[in-house]
Amino acid sequence: MSDHRLPERDRPWMMRTYAGHSTAKKSNELYRGNLAMGQTGLSVAFDLPTQTGYDADHELARGEVGKVGVPVAHRGDMAALMDGIPLDEMNTSMTINATAAWLLGLYIVAAQEQGVEAGALQGTTQNDIIKEFLARGTYAFPPAPSMRLIADMVAYTVTEVPKWNPINICSYHLQEAGATPVQEIAYALSNGIAVLDAVRERVEPSLMGKVFSRMSFFVNAGVRFVEEHAKLRAMGRLWEEVGRTRYGVEDPKQLRFRYGVQVNSLGLTENQPENNVQRIVLETLGVTLGRDARARAIQLPAWNEALGLPRPWDQQWSLRIQQVLAYETDLLEYPDIFEGSRVMDGLVDELARGARAEMAVVDEHGGAVEAVAYMKAALVDSHRERLGRIESGEQVVVGINRYADSEPSPMAEGEDGGILTVDPGVEAGQREELARWRTQRDDAAVAQALDGLRRAAADDTENIMPATIEAARAGVTTGEWAHALRDAFGEYRAPTGVGEAAASVPSQDMERLRDEVERVSEGLGRRLKILVGKPGLDGHSNGAEQIAVRARDLGMDVVYEGIRLTPSQIVASALQEGVHVVGLSILSGSHRELIPDLIAGLREAGVEAPVVVGGIIPEADVAPLREAGVAAVYTPKDFDMGVIMGDIVALVAQRNGVGASA
Amino acid sequence: MSEAPSGADLGRRLRDGDLSVAPAVLNLVESRPAQEAGEVEALLHEVAPGALGGEARAHVVGVTGPPGVGKSTLLSELVRAWRERQRSVAVLAVDPSSKRSGGALLGDRARIVSDPADRATFIRSTAAGDRLGGLAPATRAAAQALGAAFDVVVIETVGVGQSETEVAEVADTVAVVVQPGSGDVLQFLKSGIMEIPDVLVVTKADLGTVAQRARRDLLATLRSIGERATQVVCVSSVAPVQGFDQLIDALDAHRAGLDLPARRLAARRAGAVADFHAEHGDRGLRALGGRRAALRALDEEDPALEVPALTRALEARAGAT
Numbered sequence: 001m002s003d004h005r006l007p008e009r010d011r012p013w014m015m016r017t018y019a020g021h022s023t024a025k026k027s028n029e030l031y032r033g034n035l036a037m038g039q040t041g042l043s044v045a046f047d048l049p050t051q052t053g054y055d056a057d058h059e060l061a062r063g064e065v066g067k068v069g070v071p072v073a074h075r076g077d078m079a080a081l082m083d084g085i086p087l088d089e090m091n092t093s094m095t096i097n098a099t100a101a102w103l104l105g106l107y108i109v110a111a112q113e114q115g116v117e118a119g120a121l122q123g124t125t126q127n128d129i130i131k132e133f134l135a136r137g138t139y140a141f142p143p144a145p146s147m148r149l150i151a152d153m154v155a156y157t158v159t160e161v162p163k164w165n166p167i168n169i170c171s172y173h174l175q176e177a178g179a180t181p182v183q184e185i186a187y188a189l190s191n192g193i194a195v196l197d198a199v200r201e202r203v204e205p206s207l208m209g210k211v212f213s214r215m216s217f218f219v220n221a222g223v224r225f226v227e228e229h230a231k232l233r234a235m236g237r238l239w240e241e242v243g244r245t246r247y248g249v250e251d252p253k254q255l256r257f258r259y260g261v262q263v264n265s266l267g268l269t270e271n272q273p274e275n276n277v278q279r280i281v282l283e284t285l286g287v288t289l290g291r292d293a294r295a296r297a298i299q300l301p302a303w304n305e306a307l308g309l310p311r312p313w314d315q316q317w318s319l320r321i322q323q324v325l326a327y328e329t330d331l332l333e334y335p336d337i338f339e340g341s342r343v344m345d346g347l348v349d350e351l352a353r354g355a356r357a358e359m360a361v362v363d364e365h366g367g368a369v370e371a372v373a374y375m376k377a378a379l380v381d382s383h384r385e386r387l388g389r390i391e392s393g394e395q396v397v398v399g400i401n402r403y404a405d406s407e408p409s410p411m412a413e414g415e416d417g418g419i420l421t422v423d424p425g426v427e428a429g430q431r432e433e434l435a436r437w438r439t440q441r442d443d444a445a446v447a448q449a450l451d452g453l454r455r456a457a458a459d460d461t462e463n464i465m466p467a468t469i470e471a472a473r474a475g476v477t478t479g480e481w482a483h484a485l486r487d488a489f490g491e492y493r494a495p496t497g498v499g500e501a502a503a504s505v506p507s508q509d510m511e512r513l514r515d516e517v518e519r520v521s522e523g524l525g526r527r528l529k530i531l532v533g534k535p536g537l538d539g540h541s542n543g544a545e546q547i548a549v550r551a552r553d554l555g556m557d558v559v560y561e562g563i564r565l566t567p568s569q570i571v572a573s574a575l576q577e578g579v580h581v582v583g584l585s586i587l588s589g590s591h592r593e594l595i596p597d598l599i600a601g602l603r604e605a606g607v608e609a610p611v612v613v614g615g616i617i618p619e620a621d622v623a624p625l626r627e628a629g630v631a632a633v634y635t636p637k638d639f640d641m642g643v644i645m646g647d648i649v650a651l652v653a654q655r656n657g658v659g660a661s662a
Numbered sequence: 663m664s665e666a667p668s669g670a671d672l673g674r675r676l677r678d679g680d681l682s683v684a685p686a687v688l689n690l691v692e693s694r695p696a697q698e699a700g701e702v703e704a705l706l707h708e709v710a711p712g713a714l715g716g717e718a719r720a721h722v723v724g725v726t727g728p729p730g731v732g733k734s735t736l737l738s739e740l741v742r743a744w745r746e747r748q749r750s751v752a753v754l755a756v757d758p759s760s761k762r763s764g765g766a767l768l769g770d771r772a773r774i775v776s777d778p779a780d781r782a783t784f785i786r787s788t789a790a791g792d793r794l795g796g797l798a799p800a801t802r803a804a805a806q807a808l809g810a811a812f813d814v815v816v817i818e819t820v821g822v823g824q825s826e827t828e829v830a831e832v833a834d835t836v837a838v839v840v841q842p843g844s845g846d847v848l849q850f851l852k853s854g855i856m857e858i859p860d861v862l863v864v865t866k867a868d869l870g871t872v873a874q875r876a877r878r879d880l881l882a883t884l885r886s887i888g889e890r891a892t893q894v895v896c897v898s899s900v901a902p903v904q905g906f907d908q909l910i911d912a913l914d915a916h917r918a919g920l921d922l923p924a925r926r927l928a929a930r931r932a933g934a935v936a937d938f939h940a941e942h943g944d945r946g947l948r949a950l951g952g953r954r955a956a957l958r959a960l961d962e963e964d965p966a967l968e969v970p971a972l973t974r975a976l977e978a979r980a981g982a983t
Contacts, residue, residue, distance in 0.1 A: 142900060142901075488901075489901060490900060490901035491775075493772060493773060493775075496769060496772065498767050498769065499767045499769045503760060503762050503763065506762075506763075514763060517765075518764070522694070525693040525694050525698065526689070526692045526693050526694065527764070527765075527789065548767060549767075551765065552760055552763060552765040552766060552767050553760070553762075553763050553765065554763060554765060555760075555763040555764045555765040556765045557765060557766050557768060557789050558765065558766065558767050558768060559768045559771060559787060560767060560768075560769065560772070561769075561771055561772035562772050566778070568778040568779065569778045571778065572778035572779075573771065573778075575685050576684070576685050576784055576785055576786055577685075577768075577771070577786060577787060578685050578688055578689040578692070578786070
């Protein structure tokens with residue numbers, strides 16, 4: 001036997017597809033179909049109301065029910081979602097954070113209804129709140145009680161659901177928010193440290209090795225796949241260091257860095273979307289090539305994510321990419337192919353050095369929880385720099401800033417426009433189902449369970465899980481569970497990071513636009529003022545943040561209030577602030593419901609300012625939005641912010657009768 | 663765009679207690695003087711003591727303090743507490759501007775949670791503009807105008823040192839917000855770099871003994887420099903929220919002990935000098951014999967005059983010398 005071959009071929013990683021939409025029943029059909037296609041685990045996408053703890057009949061849920069994931073309001077929904085899927089065999093990953101304790105509770109109860117004990121369950125709850133504050137926005141409670149919920153879950157599962165990974169620390173969304181590889185490593189590991197420090201106060205010291213071994217990570221992989229692979233090796237090395245030095249873990253198995261991956265969506269383009277396929281393939285190589293840092297589980301985005309929601313066929317294609325790599329190629333036949341590589345070792349050293357320094361900075365702030373504002377501002381800065389490099393052409397994106405001419409694509413055509421649309425009747429249906437559920441359950445049991453939950457929430461020394469499982473069993477709803485906890489913990493708005501973002505180094509174009517903003521402001525009589533708003537539950541605020549920072553750097557006064565605003569809040573702000581233009585960003589697909597309402601509200605309040613919209617807006621929705629009064633629609637293919645800003649200034653000038661420049 | 667109401671019309675409606683004109687009032691006072699000076703003057707004329715038959719009803723409260731101490735979250739709770747007492751509240755939040763671009767990110771509004779349907783809460787963010795750490799030029803005028811209709815007008819600024827001096831010229835009561843362990847505030851108070859606030863607010867009372875110790879240190883410092891009138895209140899803006907009733911009581915007590923006409927008159931005169939300075943610069947001020955001489959000169963003017971009229975009186979004097 002030679003040592004450049006493995007004695008036997010490795011087993012492939014777990015293959016999943018991030019999926020779920022419309023209803024529990026529809027998503028269950030989708031899951032069964034995916035499993036039949038050779039998928040080996042489940043990855044549940046929940047809709048935004050479920051992720052943020054609102055029932056379908058809450059004001060903030062409007063337009064969001066069943067859009068980016070499946071609504072799960074109670075144990076009945078969870079049972080329908082997992083119907084016919086044996087939970088003692090399945091490995092289920094749930095992208096759920098603020099309400100993770102609740103969804104795990106529902107999953108445990110659904111398993112028991114199938115006759116499966118909690119001890120047999122395998123899977124992952126994402127449960128990473130710090131990155132929600134930093135990048136994804138589906139938080140519900142302030143930092144301290146959020147960290148307590150996470151620690152409770154870790155402490156509970158380590159003995160009661162021992163095969164479960166209670167937390168999946170996500171650097172994925174940090175890269176989506178602009179993180180450099182060094183930032184991705186440093187912030188993810190600092191986040192892990194914050195969680196472990198919190199758990200250490202809630203478990204027996206003898207359990208810490210076991211706790212450490214249940215921590216898993218969920219990383220991103222960009223198209224610079226050689227460096228990305230080095231990043232994962234560096235993470236493994238640093239994580240082991242953390243385990244040894246900070247928590248005294250000795251067992252090499254417990255010290256191993258375990259991660260799953262969803263490769264990059266940020267780099268996927270709306271123009272020439274077929275190019276995304278090769279990007280996805282290369283990114284997958286980044287997390288599989290070297291055996292010493294290979295992903296445990298992989299899920300791939302679909303080629304058309306920048307256009308809208310992928311269809312089952314699009315997701316099948318992504319699954320087939322994994323299967324070809326795992327079953328057709330010889331990738332799994334060798335030991336680590338980078339062992340002894342000068343280039344790889346050098347890259348790993350470099351990244352580890354940078355990450356250690358950045359982790360020290362986070363530590364100086366008092367740890368990851370205290371450093372949220374610092375990290376957020378750093379991410380906004382990195383993202384701004386990235387966009388600047390693309391605008392200037394320094395960073396090449398094929399089909400965007402180079403080789404942009406294209407033959408007409410046959411792929412995005414057809415009756416459905418190349419994307420999945422969720423039936424708008426889903427929301428009303430879910431509301432009716434919810435009302436029916438509430439009438440059919442035992443009210444006394446629900447009231448008693450909620451009392452128990454409130455008591456557990458108010459007592460910091462209690463673990464939230466038993467009361468949560470009790471509430472799940474009694475038929476409590478997602479909104480009710482979260483409401484009880486919001487009452488006890490209070491609500492929270494995360495830092496936006498834009499106030500601290502560094503000023504851009506102005507290019508010639510920017511200087512010209514600054515002059516124009518100055519000129520138009522003189523004409524208006526006061527400084528051009530813009531409201532940047534994110535209506536609905538969608539927490540993907542990167543785009544809105546970049547617009548806000550750029551507008552400031554061009555000399556505008558910018559009102560930006562962060563995520564999760566109701567239309568009436570945005571109307572009140574626009575009115576009170578006297579803005580000249582309103583920019584709205586939505587990526588969750590709720591634009592068709594929210595934007596027309598919002599414009600009607602503005603006009604009713606007497607606000608005549610024009611409204612522009614940016615986000616993932618399918619081509620077919622552009623005309624209806626314009627009919628509703630939207631002055632301009634921007635999508636991911638509009639990558640040049642200078643152009644967008646120029647449009648906005650011209651729009652304000654035109655609407656206010658400020659003449660063209662001489 | 664629909665026709666904007668005239669300054670005089672806005673002033674009359676404020677006098678009648680119409681809170682809904684607040685956005686239009688701000689749009690007007692923020693306009694460049696060259697275009698709208700006459701309208702602003704007409705507005706302020708309608709809400710001057712002469713027209714109101716006395717000083718405006720509102721309690722004008724300045725809230726200031728170093729960045730990052732939790733002013734906005736504090737304000738969020740304070741607004742809620744005032745609304746519970748059925749008082750209408752206007753908040754003028756002043757954010758710093760970028761020195762490089764002149765633009766500003768107006769972020770404080772984000773942390774003030776209010777019911778969008780509540781017509782008796784008004785929040786407006788303004789950029790400080792070219793005035794370093796100070797008040798936006800329009801903020802004085804806005805405070806005077808809105809004071810005719812709202813029960814409470816809050817001016818929120820960032821910083822310690824310069825800004826609370828400027829706020830003190832406009833507000834009836836100045837509250838400085840500090841967090842436990844901010845030794846610089848103690849130093850500033852002792853050395854006189856910072857004016858003595860009317861109320862000192864210590865945040866993060868949820869930290870318990872730490873906040874109480876900070877309160878004791880501040881009280882000791884105030885005693886050591888002979889200031890016994892300033893109240894020091896501890897509050898917590900995170901659950902369990904506490905201290906806001908005491909804070910409102912402290913603000914009210916200060917206001918009750920105030921010679922309001924004298925304070926408002928001083929505010930108008932200081933405002934006129936500031937506006938004159940903004941328009942005519944140091945050279946103009948020197949022509950009047952300096953800032954103190956300018957204030958003395960205004961002593962001779964009618965106490966009921968609005969700021970623009972006072973500014974014109976200064977200009978007349980400067981022209982005559």
